[in-house]
Amino acid sequence: MTKTIVVKIGTSSLTQPETGQLALSTIASLTETLCNLRQQGHHIILVSSGAVGVGCARLGLTERPKAIALKQAVAAVGQGRLMRIYDDLFTTLQQPIAQVLLTRSDLVQRSRYLNVYNTFQELLGLGVISIVNENDTVAIEELKFGDNDTLSALVASLVEADWLFLLTDVDRLYSADPRTVPDAKPISLISNMKELAELQIQTGGQGSQWGTGGMVTKISAARIAIAAGVRTVITQGRFPHNIEKIINGEPIGTHFAPQPEPTSARKRWIAYGLVPSGKLYLDDGAIAAILQAGKSLLAAGIKTVEGEFDHQEAVQICDIHGNEIARGLVNYNSEELQKIRGCHSRDIEGILGYAGAETVIHRDNLVLT
Numbered sequence: 597m598t599k600t601i602v603v604k605i606g607t608s609s610l611t612q613p614e615t616g617q618l619a620l621s622t623i624a625s626l627t628e629t630l631c632n633l634r635q636q637g638h639h640i641i642l643v644s645s646g647a648v649g650v651g652c653a654r655l656g657l658t659e660r661p662k663a664i665a666l667k668q669a670v671a672a673v674g675q676g677r678l679m680r681i682y683d684d685l686f687t688t689l690q691q692p693i694a695q696v697l698l699t700r701s702d703l704v705q706r707s708r709y710l711n712v713y714n715t716f717q718e719l720l721g722l723g724v725i726s727i728v729n730e731n732d733t734v735a736i737e738e739l740k741f742g743d744n745d746t747l748s749a750l751v752a753s754l755v756e757a758d759w760l761f762l763l764t765d766v767d768r769l770y771s772a773d774p775r776t777v778p779d780a781k782p783i784s785l786i787s788n789m790k791e792l793a794e795l796q797i798q799t800g801g802q803g804s805q806w807g808t809g810g811m812v813t814k815i816s817a818a819r820i821a822i823a824a825g826v827r828t829v830i831t832q833g834r835f836p837h838n839i840e841k842i843i844n845g846e847p848i849g850t851h852f853a854p855q856p857e858p859t860s861a862r863k864r865w866i867a868y869g870l871v872p873s874g875k876l877y878l879d880d881g882a883i884a885a886i887l888q889a890g891k892s893l894l895a896a897g898i899k900t901v902e903g904e905f906d907h908q909e910a911v912q913i914c915d916i917h918g919n920e921i922a923r924g925l926v927n928y929n930s931e932e933l934q935k936i937r938g939c940h941s942r943d944i945e946g947i948l949g950y951a952g953a954e955t956v957i958h959r960d961n962l963v964l965t
């Protein structure tokens with residue numbers, strides 16, 4: 597049966613750590629694996645990092661630039677180089693590829709989000725392997741995916757993939773960073789997010805020299821993907837052939853089991869496609885109503901309003917300590933909410949001078965995160 601498979605490969609697997617030069621055998625073996633999977637009829641999307649790393653190697657820079665403009669310029673050099681290599685290798689195996697460069701704003705606006713979806717569907721239907729990266733050269737700091745783990749999970753969620761493979765330079769997830777904690781325990785399966793929270797995994801800092809985000813972004817990517825019903829696997833990038841073995845049932849890497857009832861596509865867009873522009877802090881009663889009873893959010897349960905936002909923008913919903921529990925689209929702007937927070941719905945008209953919605957966030961526009 598045809599499966600949709602999204603594979604993400606990080607800079608740490610695509611390049612040699614000592615020199616920053618391309619890890620040609622890994623890239624060739626990844627190309628072969630993806631072509632094999634295509635020949636078996638599967639639909640494939642590759643999310644490839646490496647624009648900045650390869651650009652640095654090309655320009656003789658020995659560390660990842662920190663200045664934004666330089667990083668964006670270097671990515672412009674590296675992205676072309678990277679695509680040239682992919683095209684040469686995939687063309688050798690008669691596999692057409694496409695370059696898809698995305699920015700966060702492509703997913704924020706609903707019409708553009710649906711447009712990206714349609715383009716992926718066409719490319720998959722044509723049997724093309726899309727090679728996706730963040731459009732680093734034009735992305736602005738406030739509207740960035742920031743890391744390709746998140747981008748790959750959003751793509752997997754968008755196309756409702758069956759599998760997401762996060763290829764990296766460790767063989768799986770451990771209870772702590774195995775580089776600094778040698779007796780860290782390997783983890784093979786995470787059945788649900790509650791289990792993940794209980795494991796209290798230590799993720800340390802940034803990851804390897806050229807990587808962005810380290811393990812923490814892979815875990816949050818897995819969270820996004822499994823909510824969409826996508827089985828997610830963290831495994832070693834140096835052995836891309838393992839992808840086929842894993843699909844055939846071999847217990848390699850760390851598996852995150854997909855949520856049995858995936859969150860609807862629109863709610864996933866609210867939760868992960870949109871960029872929240874404010875925060876609402878709730879009292880315990882409102883949190884229980886949302887979490888346990890699946891109710892809408894009323895003004896009465898809001899303790900504090902943070903940020904400036906307009907009607908129908910996305911906000912984070914937090915407990916009193918600032919821990920996020922949900923996201924949603926608001927029926928009131930931040931100025932109105934400052935006036936009506938803590939008030940009963942029947943008093944809203946008297947306070948604002950006009951009748952608004954009964955709920956601050958209707959349950960159809962509210963997603964638990």
Ligand SMILES: Nc1ncnc2c1ncn2[C@@H]1O[C@H](COP(=O)(O)OP(=O)(O)O)[C@@H](O)[C@H]1O
Nearest residue numbers: 606607608764770772773799803804807810811
């Ligand atoms: N709990 C953990 N389990 C495994 N690896 C971890 C953990 N915490 C941190 N890491 C680090 O994360 C790194 C991989 O992240 P990163 O360098 O961003 O890779 P990539 O370029 O593949 O995205 C590993 O090299 C490892 O040192």
Ligand SMILES: N[C@@H](CCC(=O)OP(=O)(O)O)C(=O)O
Nearest residue numbers: 607645646647648743744808
């Ligand atoms: N878009 C950037 C990569 C960002 C990123 O997430 O990097 P990595 O942690 O190596 O997967 C690039 O192409 O260099």
